[in-house]
Amino acid sequence: MTELFLIIVSAILINNFILTKFLGLCPFVGVSNQIDASLGMGGAVIFVMTMAAAVAWAFQEYVLNPFHIGFLQTISYILVIAALVQFCEVVINKVSPALKQALGIYLPLITTNCAVLGVTILNFRSNYGFIQSVVNGFGSGLGFTIALLIMAGIRERLELAPIPTPLRGASITFLTAACMSLAFFGFIGLIPQ
Amino acid sequence: MIVLISIIALAILGLCSGLLLGVAYVQFAVEEDPKVKAILAILPGANCGSCGFAGCHGFAEALVAGKIDTSGCLLGGIDVAKALSKEMGAEANLKEPKAAYLLCGGGCQNASNRFEYFGAPSCKAAQAIGGGFKSCIYGCFGYGDCAPVCPVDAITMNEEKLPVVDVEKCIACGKCIKECPRDLFILLTKNTRFHVKCDSNDKGAVSRKNCKVSCIACLLCQKVCKFDAIKIENNLAVIDQTKCTSCGECIKVCPTKCIVQFVKG
Numbered sequence: 001m002t003e004l005f006l007i008i009v010s011a012i013l014i015n016n017f018i019l020t021k022f023l024g025l026c027p028f029v030g031v032s033n034q035i036d037a038s039l040g041m042g043g044a045v046i047f048v049m050t051m052a053a054a055v056a057w058a059f060q061e062y063v064l065n066p067f068h069i070g071f072l073q074t075i076s077y078i079l080v081i082a083a084l085v086q087f088c089e090v091v092i093n094k095v096s097p098a099l100k101q102a103l104g105i106y107l108p109l110i111t112t113n114c115a116v117l118g119v120t121i122l123n124f125r126s127n128y129g130f131i132q133s134v135v136n137g138f139g140s141g142l143g144f145t146i147a148l149l150i151m152a153g154i155r156e157r158l159e160l161a162p163i164p165t166p167l168r169g170a171s172i173t174f175l176t177a178a179c180m181s182l183a184f185f186g187f188i189g190l191i192p193q
Numbered sequence: 194m195i196v197l198i199s200i201i202a203l204a205i206l207g208l209c210s211g212l213l214l215g216v217a218y219v220q221f222a223v224e225e226d227p228k229v230k231a232i233l234a235i236l237p238g239a240n241c242g243s244c245g246f247a248g249c250h251g252f253a254e255a256l257v258a259g260k261i262d263t264s265g266c267l268l269g270g271i272d273v274a275k276a277l278s279k280e281m282g283a284e285a286n287l288k289e290p291k292a293a294y295l296l297c298g299g300g301c302q303n304a305s306n307r308f309e310y311f312g313a314p315s316c317k318a319a320q321a322i323g324g325g326f327k328s329c330i331y332g333c334f335g336y337g338d339c340a341p342v343c344p345v346d347a348i349t350m351n352e353e354k355l356p357v358v359d360v361e362k363c364i365a366c367g368k369c370i371k372e373c374p375r376d377l378f379i380l381l382t383k384n385t386r387f388h389v390k391c392d393s394n395d396k397g398a399v400s401r402k403n404c405k406v407s408c409i410a411c412l413l414c415q416k417v418c419k420f421d422a423i424k425i426e427n428n429l430a431v432i433d434q435t436k437c438t439s440c441g442e443c444i445k446v447c448p449t450k451c452i453v454q455f456v457k458g
Contacts, residue, residue: 063206
């Protein structure tokens with residue numbers, strides 16, 4: 001139990017996908033204008049990462065390993081995750097219109113987003129079992145959401161701030177992201193290696 | 194050998210994914226109302242949101258559900274409303290097209306300031322500091338928060354730092370009304386010829402001190418109007434557009450020239 005808790009904390013704070021591993025930067029910059037949108041995006045990422053971690057683990061364990069074709073990992077993960085996300089979208093569309101309203105427009109956007117692919121490959125490299133993989137996927141999604149929410153909060157306030165002209169727009173966003181990344185760097189000592 | 198295995202494995206994987214998705218699309222197909230599709234084909238498809246729904250698809254669903262009538266698409270105007278009415282088999286409820294009009298004429302040359310403002314160049318920020326830097330607590334700040342929210346670029350800022358609405362372009366979506374911290378826009382029909390360019394409820398003496406072109410509630414226009422179309426309410430002249438005949442007498446007597454005339458084109 002302690003180990004799973006550590007995995008979650010580490011995925012959120014120490015190995016935060018955006019701020020420490022620099023994966024999934026396009027949604028991080030693209031959908032961080034408003035808190036509402038980033039909440040929807042975060043929910044979709046949590047959902048997809050958890051599902052992808054589970055399916056990719058099973059695929060690795062029952063297909064890639066027995067046939068010794070581990071070098072096909074990246075391409076087959078992409079295929080599997082893309083199919084999974086599309087499938088989920090179709091099912092959600094039918095089963096729960098409310099969930100579709102909340103996540104619907106974001107799901108196709110993150111079909112094999114690099115962060116989603118990253119979480120599955122890192123799970124494999126860390127030799128995680130099934131439960132650990134799923135927990136790590138969930139925690140990574142949570143970390144992604146938190147980074148996105150912080151960014152959205154800052155950017156909503158930046159709208160009204162008197163920013164020097166050359167720094168307006170994308171450059172102030174990147175500077176903010178860099179400062180956030182530095183701040184998260186401080187969490188590295190939280191868990192002794 | 195290993196090449197063969199990998200090719201076969203990927204082929205099978207692709208096939209399985211394809212089959213799964215194919216089955217899912219058939220099995221979980223959501224039946225969409227054919228009427229929604231037909232309506233979507235008529236709509237402009239700009240997804241501007243000025244109807245109040247999330248894009249054209251939202252409008253189409255609302256129209257089928259009867260939540261809005263066929264003239265709801267502001268961007269499409271009369272043509273789209275007619276086409277929609279034909280599709281829905283309903284009588285077209287054609288409204289007079291409207292446009293946004295500004296209720297202030299006090300630009301930086303005519304209206305005085307209470308204090309110098311050096312904050313963010315935004316009307317909302319200016320309003321938040323001491324209730325605004327302008328002497329007139331009703332007047333336009335001129336930072337143009339309204340211009341960028343206009344979906345059809347109908348608002349431009351003139352040299353007096355006042356927004357000017359291109360009446361022909363305006364689709365009366367009301368976004369500028371929501372954006373303005375001082376509620377200085379109103380929707381009037383596009384054939385409006387005369388309107389009072391002031392929103393000040395201050396007494397005449399105060400208004401005159403604050404701004405050279407404010408309504409000072411002198412009652413001259415009310416007296417001169419033969420059609421009973423102008424009334425002074427709360428120290429402000431208000432034109433009843435249903436009674437106004439565009440005779441132009443009020444413009445001639447107004448001492449501060451706060452009643453303005455629109456010339457078409």
